[in-house]
Amino acid sequence: MIISKAPRLTDQQLAEVESIVGDFGCKIQVIFGAHRNIYAIIGDERSETMVNRLLGMDYIARVDRMESVYKLMDVRSDLANHRMIIGGVELGTEPFIAAGHCTIDPQNGNAFLETAAAVKEAGAHVIRGGVWKPRTSPHSYQGSSDTMKYLIEARERTGLPVIAEIMDEPQLAVALDAKVDMLQIGTRNALNYTLLAEIGRRTAEAGIPVLLKRGRHMGPVDEFISAAEYLAANGNPNVIFCPRGTMPSLDGFRNHPDECITPLLKDKSWAPVVADPSHSVGRAKFVPACSLAAIAYGADGLIIETHVDPITGIGDDPKQSITPDVLKKLIQDVRTMWGLKSVRG
Ligand code: PEP
Numbered sequence: 001m002i003i004s005k006a007p008r009l010t011d012q013q014l015a016e017v018e019s020i021v022g023d024f025g026c027k028i029q030v031i032f033g034a035h036r037n038i039y040a041i042i043g044d045e046r047s048e049t050m051v052n053r054l055l056g057m058d059y060i061a062r063v064d065r066m067e068s069v070y071k072l073m074d075v076r077s078d079l080a081n082h083r084m085i086i087g088g089v090e091l092g093t094e095p096f097i098a099a100g101h102c103t104i105d106p107q108n109g110n111a112f113l114e115t116a117a118a119v120k121e122a123g124a125h126v127i128r129g130g131v132w133k134p135r136t137s138p139h140s141y142q143g144s145s146d147t148m149k150y151l152i153e154a155r156e157r158t159g160l161p162v163i164a165e166i167m168d169e170p171q172l173a174v175a176l177d178a179k180v181d182m183l184q185i186g187t188r189n190a191l192n193y194t195l196l197a198e199i200g201r202r203t204a205e206a207g208i209p210v211l212l213k214r215g216r217h218m219g220p221v222d223e224f225i226s227a228a229e230y231l232a233a234n235g236n237p238n239v240i241f242c243p244r245g246t247m248p249s250l251d252g253f254r255n256h257p258d259e260c261i262t263p264l265l266k267d268k269s270w271a272p273v274v275a276d277p278s279h280s281v282g283r284a285k286f287v288p289a290c291s292l293a294a295i296a297y298g299a300d301g302l303i304i305e306t307h308v309d310p311i312t313g314i315g316d317d318p319k320q321s322i323t324p325d326v327l328k329k330l331i332q333d334v335r336t337m338w339g340l341k342s343v344r345g
């Protein structure tokens with residue numbers, strides 16, 4: 001639908017517009033209003049080039065497309081009945097919990113193994129462990145493939161699936177070789193389209209679930225869903241949205257908590273949402289409240305940094321990991337919140 005700057009297009013402008021949309025197999029239907037006309041595009045109006053050519057006309061204020069630009073992730077797509085089962089949980093049917101270290105300490109693999117056992121006991125379904133880390137400073141610990149062995153050992157000992165973040169294709173190859181069960185794309189790569197496409201292709205056959213974090217400078221909801229579309233369009237529709245806070249931060253929190261985006265995502269896309277309260281608020285003491293808020297907003301689950309002894313951890317663990325005891329109580333409260341009528345009907 002085309003909205004002109006002036007209430008009506010001149011005959012010459014209308015002819016120009018008809019010629020542009022005609023190049024893409026579309027027609028214009030004029031809707032005559034008392035104060036202004038609206039120019040509906042009839043036909044497949046998804047071409048970005050067509051829209052950009054229209055927007056290039058200085059008499060056009062806006063072009064609104066009725067059809068979604070993300071065909072596969074759209075709530076009306078054929079994939080809307082797609083189901084994902086991870087760690088024995090069908091997402092959407094009960095709260096899904098992933099928990100574990102921000103970062104696996106190469107000097108203290110045992111702490112990670114202890115945490116893995118403890119989060120399982122607390123009720124987690126998936127173990128998280130950072131093997132490679134996107135660090136703001138190049139002088140901070142960057143992670144190491146050497147810690148992959150601990151992640152795999154945690155899986156062997158607990159029988160639970162494991163998740164790790166990958167930031168590039170070599171890391172993807174190592175993770176796939178190790179048969180990591182679930183991949184995380186971090187906030188910094190949320191708009192790295194070539195990486196998203198490659199992950200989609202390389203995980204298509206096995207259908208490995210991909211947790212796609214929200215870019216911390218990400219714009220509209222559509223941009224987030226379109227990023228997920230890159231994975232689906234390249235063969236892997238097992239995408240999970242992960243709000244994790246955005247910038248600028250709310251003074252005192254690490255980011256600006258954005259779990260409230262969940263109902264908007266669910267309005268537009270069928271994909272599950274697993275929120276990350278740890279990075280959203282960035283302090284262990286705020287994590288339980290943020291977790292419950294995320295569930296209240298309709299999240300299907302949570303990924304929570306948890307450590308048996310946070311103060312001895314590395315990366316984010318000392319400041320934002322909760323302990324397995326806190327996790328256990330929180331999971332009970334999450335279940336209560338999940339069951340409230342106003343939350344899930
Ligand atoms: C993490 O999960 O430890 C992490 C680095 O996440 P994000 O990409 O959301 O910052």
Ligand code: MN
Binds near residue numbers: 279316
């Ligand atoms: Mn972290």
